[in-house]
Amino acid sequence: MTSESNGLAELEGRIKKDIPLARHLGLSLASYDGACITLNAPLDGNSNHRDTAFAGSLDAVATLAGWSLMSLMLKELGVDGEVVIQNCTVSFVRPVTADFSARCWKPAAHAIADFAAMLLKRGRARMELEAIIGERLDPAVRFFGRYVAILKD
């Protein structure tokens, strides 16, 4: 899929329009293959006193990876809803010393089906997503976020 056909370019524009800090993160929604979304961000502008990536930047990019994936899933389900984050846990396993990517994967099909059923029944539903920065099997940052989708009236 191209970024036009899967809505990635439109979503990136919306994030940068609505969230001023996202512009300062320098992020781009790089790819989405229907199962995994990848957001890129530069070290430059996101560095700290040790010239590694600032934890707040890593948090923010991972948070937006999950938020973006949830937004794309709502679109694929054909529903109009809002997404908010309820809580997150982040482990900073090792320093990030270069430009970085956050990747977030869809959960298993049965979890998406349960989520969709709850969303249509109750008007809101939660989903837990994992995002990582670095290699999937050896991440520099592990992020678990619980997001809530709320159907619009």
Next chain:
Amino acid sequence: MTSESNGLAELEGRIKKDIPLARHLGLSLASYDGACITLNAPLDGNSNHRDTAFAGSLDAVATLAGWSLMSLMLKELGVDGEVVIQNCTVSFVRPVTADFSARCWKPAAHAIADFAAMLLKRGRARMELEAIIGERLDPAVRFFGRYVAILKD
């Protein structure tokens, strides 16, 4: 204590110099009474698609509240060290709809004494800190961060 006498102004300058994103958060290290540090940030520039505070901004300001308090504690202990965050858990209890403050409290005296003893013995020590945004007994955001201090050679 004035912000000059307790090192707050110098620390704010250092954060804004070393962490570009901190400048975009618009934060200020507002006060420190020897037990609690308060960081302020405006909603303007930290908002999201719902015109409430972006989770990434809330994370970043809370992260810096804990980091700043750890840095001040090292100074009070008379040691020269670096502080990094190891992990954090953040609960977004309710939306933040106005300018906001993150407050972070020192742990009990015995925990600080244990931390100091470990730091001097091993050259590194961990401390868990809680920061909140909103009222202490009824927070909008609860943040728990584990920080590591590493003595400089």
